[in-house]
Amino acid sequence: MDPTQDLFVVLEDNESRLHIRSISVNETHPLAARGTLEFEDGVVFRSAGLQVALNVIGLFVGSEGILSQGDIAFTDARLLIWNWKTGVLIYDSRYAGKTLGTHVSSFCFLDGGSYVLASEDQQGALCLYSFDPSSPSLSTPTLCAVLCLPSIEMSFTLTLHPSPISAGHPETSTFYSPPESHMMILSACYLVAPSLGPSTNYNLFVHKRTLLNYINRFHHQESAGKSGPLPNMNMDWKSWGEMNTRFMKVPSNKR
Numbered sequence: 001m002d003p004t005q006d007l008f009v010v011l012e013d014n015e016s017r018l019h020i021r022s023i024s025v026n027e028t029h030p031l032a033a034r035g036t037l038e039f040e041d042g043v044v045f046r047s048a049g050l051q052v053a054l055n056v057i058g059l060f061v062g063s064e065g066i067l068s069q070g071d072i073a074f075t076d077a078r079l080l081i082w083n084w085k086t087g088v089l090i091y092d093s094r095y096a097g098k099t100l101g102t103h104v105s106s107f108c109f110l111d112g113g114s115y116v117l118a119s120e121d122q123q124g125a126l127c128l129y130s131f132d133p134s135s136p137s138l139s140t141p142t143l144c145a146v147l148c149l150p151s152i153e154m155s156f157t158l159t160l161h162p163s164p165i166s167a168g169h170p171e172t173s174t175f176y177s178p179p180e181s182h183m184m185i186l187s188a189c190y191l192v193a194p195s196l197g198p199s200t201n202y203n204l205f206v207h208k209r210t211l212l213n214y215i216n217r218f219h220h221q222e223s224a225g226k227s228g229p230l231p232n233m234n235m236d237w238k239s240w241g242e243m244n245t246r247f248m249k250v251p252s253n254k255r
Contacts, residue, residue: 002052004168005031009050009057009084016041018050018057020084034087039080040094053165053179054112056090056133057082062105077104079117083133090135106160110208111179114215115141118158118186124149126186130215144218145233147211147240149204150247155191160184180209187250201250210244 001008007029010019016039020032028035037057051058061078077100081091093100103121110116110128117127125148131141149158163183169176186204218233241247 002164002166004166007052007084009052011048011050011059018059018082020057029084031085032087033085037082037084037087037089039089039092049107051107051109051162051165052084053109054133054167055083055085056109056112057084058107058109058115060107076101079104079107081115081131083135086134086136088136090133090139091131091141092138095138096140105158108160108162108184109165110184110212110215111165114144114212116160116184116211118160119146120156120158122148123151124156124158124188126211128211128215130219142218145214145235147214148234148236149188149241150237152190157189157191159187159189161187180212182208184208184211201252202247203250204245204247206245214240 001023003023006023008021008023010021011017012019018037018039020029020035020037021027022029039059047062049060049062051060059080077093079091079093079100080089082089100117101121103119104117104127105120106118108116108118113133114128114130117129119125119127125146127143128145128147129141130144132139161184165179165182166176184206186206188202188204190200190202192199214233
């Protein structure tokens with residue numbers, strides 16, 4: 001939803017279909033070339049997350065376990081991005097040549113042309129991507145940086161908590177913070193065996209501007225005529241996290 005654009009988006013229950021609506025009149029949005037956006041599904045998903053960022057819509061479907069012949073098989077996570085004004089499907093990870101796999105747990109727009117994925121592979125990482133929001137057809141986002149989390153020898157889950165990205169200043173608001181001034185929050189739950197005690201939860205706070213700076217550095221290299229990823233774009237925790245984040249334990253509720 002983005003009230004500054006009089007916009008809300010609805011994912012139709014049990015259908016592979018999005019509806020682009022106007023908040024004020026609950027009709028097809030007048031700036032949308034197509035009031036309904038459809039996509040190939042192939043499986044029935046139980047949960048999905050929608051986000052709006054300026055001219056684009058992101059739909060993330062997490063990996064799910066499906067019981068098949070007595071065994072549990074996990075589906076690949078999937079991310080789709082549309083330009084809601086033109087109706088163009090910009091990106092679908094299912095057809096990008098390389099799927100997201102089962103280890104990508106959540107997704108968050110940074111602005112109208114970049115996003116972050118939380119990966120639970122190895123010790124965990126934030127993977128930063130950029131894309132062209134005006135692309136006329138399917139395209140592949142650019143991986144700009146991989147920011148690793150602290151190394152740890154236990155199982156864990158990661159969840160990103162997106163903040164609203166408005167296209168303009170809300171009429172009823174006295175103050176306005178641009179998207180790059182927002183904080184991004186990542187919840188990390190470190191799992192232990194029940195016999196060893198309860199799981200431990202942490203919240204990681206990082207300024208979006210910090211993440212966008214890594215993306216800008218990558219594209220600065222491109223504009224300078226260099227090719228290939230920067231050597232320091234795959235960064236360990238000490239190289240980026242200790243000085244740019246706050247990693248705080250969530251107090252357990254004891255009664």
